[in-house]
Amino acid sequence: MKTLILGIESSCDETAAAVVKDGKELLSNIVSSQIDIHNIFGGVVPEIASRKHTETIVEVIKQSLKEASIELKDIDAIAVTEGPGLIGSLLIGISTAKSLAFALDKPLVGVNHLEAHISAIHLQDKIGFPFIALIVSGGHTNLYLVNDYLDFKLIGNTRDDAAGEAFDKGAKMLGLGYPGGMQVDKLAKKGSANAIRFPRPLNDKSFDFSFSGLKTSLINFVNKNGVNSDEELNNICASFQEAIVETLIKKTLNAAKKYKVENILIAGGVACNSRLRELSKENIETKGFKVFIPAPNLCTDNAAMIAALGHYRYKNNDISDLRLSPYSTNKVNPKSYTS
Ligand code: KG4
Ligand code: ZN
Numbered sequence: 001m002k003t004l005i006l007g008i009e010s011s012c013d014e015t016a017a018a019v020v021k022d023g024k025e026l027l028s029n030i031v032s033s034q035i036d037i038h039n040i041f042g043g044v045v046p047e048i049a050s051r052k053h054t055e056t057i058v059e060v061i062k063q064s065l066k067e068a069s070i071e072l073k074d075i076d077a078i079a080v081t082e083g084p085g086l087i088g089s090l091l092i093g094i095s096t097a098k099s100l101a102f103a104l105d106k107p108l109v110g111v112n113h114l115e116a117h118i119s120a121i122h123l124q125d126k127i128g129f130p131f132i133a134l135i136v137s138g139g140h141t142n143l144y145l146v147n148d149y150l151d152f153k154l155i156g157n158t159r160d161d162a163a164g165e166a167f168d169k170g171a172k173m174l175g176l177g178y179p180g181g182m183q184v185d186k187l188a189k190k191g192s193a194n195a196i197r198f199p200r201p202l203n204d205k206s207f208d209f210s211f212s213g214l215k216t217s218l219i220n221f222v223n224k225n226g227v228n229s230d231e232e233l234n235n236i237c238a239s240f241q242e243a244i245v246e247t248l249i250k251k252t253l254n255a256a257k258k259y260k261v262e263n264i265l266i267a268g269g270v271a272c273n274s275r276l277r278e279l280s281k282e283n284i285e286t287k288g289f290k291v292f293i294p295a296p297n298l299c300t301d302n303a304a305m306i307a308a309l310g311h312y313r314y315k316n317n318d319i320s321d322l323r324l325s326p327y328s329t330n331k332v333n334p335k336s337y338t339s
Contacts, residue, residue, distance in 0.1 A: 004068075005314060006075045006100075007307025008061065010053045010093030011085025011113050012138065013044045016303035017061040019068035019075075023311035026123050027068035029297065029304045032056045039178050043168070050088035057096050064303070072104060079310020082110035082320070083327035084139065090326035098322050109310045110320040114140055114330060115152050117267045119312070120298040120305035122149070127292050131263035134252045136270035137301075138164035138179065140330065141209040141248070143255050146265070149312040154332060155255060156207025163244050164270045166211035170218050170240055174233065184237045185273050191234030193242035193275075196221065200247050207255050214243055245276045249283050256289055265292045271299040 002021050009016040013034040019027040034052045038044045065071060080097035083090060094110075101108035118133045133144040133152075141163045143156030161169065164181055171180015176187070198217055202210040218240055227233050248270075256264050266280055271293050280291045298304060313319075 003076050003311060003314070004070060004074055005109075005307040005310045006061070006064070006078050007303035007305070007310055008057070008078065008080045008093045008097050009113075009301060009303040009306045010057065010089050011081045011083070012089060012301060013038055013049050014301040015053045015056045015060050016301065017057075017064035018303035018307050019064055019070060020123065020304060020307035020311055023308055023315075024122055026304050027070070028064040029302055030060050030064045030067065031297075031302055032060050035179065042172055042178050044086070046086045046088055049086060050092060053089055053092035057092055061096070072100070075104070075106060077107040077109050077310060077314040077319075079109040079111050079306050079313070080324075081113045081116065081306055082324055083113065084330045085113060085326070085328065087326050087328050094324060094326055098324065102322060107314060107319045108322065108324060109313045109318065110324045111306055111309045111313060112331070113306075114142060116305040116309040117299075118144060118146060118152065118265060119149070119309035120267055120294045120302070121265050121292050122308050123298060123304055124294050125292050127263055127265060130259070130261050131265055131292075132252060132256045132259060132261050133265040133267065134248060135268045136163045136248060136266070136276075137268035138162065138168065140268070141211070142330075143207045143252065145255075145259050145261070150316055150318070155259075156209065156251065159202070159208050159210040160212040161210070161215055163209065163211055163248060164268070166215050166244055167241075167270065169215050173219055173222060174227065174236065181270060181273065184241055185275065187234045188238040188241045188275060191231070191236070191238030193238040195235035196239035198239055198243040200243055200250075203247070203250075205254075207251055209247070209251065211244065214240075241273070241275055245273065245279050248276060249279050253284055253287065253289070256284075262288075263290050263292065267294055267299055269300045272296045
């Protein structure tokens with residue numbers, strides 16, 4: 001019997017539902033983005049995000065079932081993001097998932113959003129364990145040693161601003177709109193990465209990340225020099241991006257060396273960045289490591305990754321009860337650890 005998992009994601013500004021068969025085959029992947037609404041305010045407005053999730057979630061789930069050519073009764077379990085994320089937004093996904101689980105008498109599986117970003121790779125490639133995973137998203141920059149499908153050991157954490165946050169806040173101050181990562185990436189292609197030497201933050205032996213100092217140095221640079229032409233804007237974007245990407249690559253490479261692993265995964269929204277993808281080939285693959293990066297639609301927030309991790313949790317009998325509640329800051333699942 002094939003296992004069918006319905007995944008539901010609503011941690012931030014994307015309402016998403018997906019159906020995954022046997023943990024690897026993607027039958028549908030529906031994402032309804034709220035970016036256009038939040039763009040007007042220059043960032044995600046939590047109250048608006050929750051309301052939008054409420055309006056769209058049922059339709060998104062219906063579409064995911066339709067595209068997968070299945071009915072609710074065919075589903076084996078319902079997986080849902082329990083955190084980290086915006087509490088009001090998470091509650092919409094969780095309440096919907098609980099209602100379905102209760103009404104259909106199906107198991108409910110709560111999953112961690114960051115660990116799910118890692119599991120996205122199983123929908124695309126066969127990656128050998130153990131591997132190092134760099135998760136770069138809007139709210140987190142974390143390094144994990146991944147020993148198995150459900151064995152995620154957090155080895156590096158976000159000390160302040162995450163890489164995505166640095167991209168977004170940098171872009172906002174440059175007047176590039178929200179979310180700014182993609183815009184910076186686009187303009188950086190036309191600029192020189194060596195034009196300005198921004199600091200490489202937390203350039204130490206730890207695997208933690210800190211990008212708030214880099215953000216401040218961008219603000220100071222722009223306040224002092226201004227942005228006087230398109231060429232200058234492109235150079236600022238390219239140089240700022242280079243500082244972020246070089247830091248990410250260096251720490252990831254150090255972690256792979258320390259833990260003596262061959263395979264490296266880069267995932268989360270920032271993994272869409274073209275320079276990060278390019279430099280990971282140039283600076284990591286040439287040193288004998290193999291780099292895996294999910295396709296862009298599996299890097300940015302989606303429910304396919306939630307269903308993928310949900311599959312392994314379900315198979316492991318890691319079932320949540322109906323008291324499942326959301327958490328805003330990253331919570332480490334004790335069952336995720338072997339040591
Ligand atoms: O994983 P994700 O979709 O949502 C969170 O879990 O936070 O990541 C969103 C982040 C945003 O900060 C966005 O600016 C960034 O991913 N991002 C990029 C690119 N595409 C998305 N950052 C840099 N370059 C890109 N091409
Ligand atoms: Zn995410």
